[in-house]
Amino acid sequence: MRKRTVSEVQLMHNLGEHKQMQERREWLQMRLQGIHTAPARASGEAGWTRRRLLPEELPDLSDLTPEEMQYALNLLEKLLKSKQS
Secondary structure, eight states: OOOOOHHHHHHHHHHHHHHHHHHHHHHHHHHHHTOBOOOEEOTTOSSEEOOBOOGGGSOOOTTOOHHHHHHHHHHHHHHHHHHHO
16 A cells, blocks of 8 residues: 555545535535524515525525634524524
């Protein structure tokens, strides 16, 4: 078995990071689907209604940087914890 070159090790490392970010993006996308939007007044009704976000209404997360992804994850975790208490 031969030793790997530094570039091979770096490539494997980068691939691992990419896979992890993709998994986090997918997890965040799924969690966002379960969040209710702010109450909106239904047309013709006196009361307020709540509805879930539809998949096509979700933002595209593929453009997020790792820092933005981490911020979004931290915010979502904070919201989930506050909802549980």
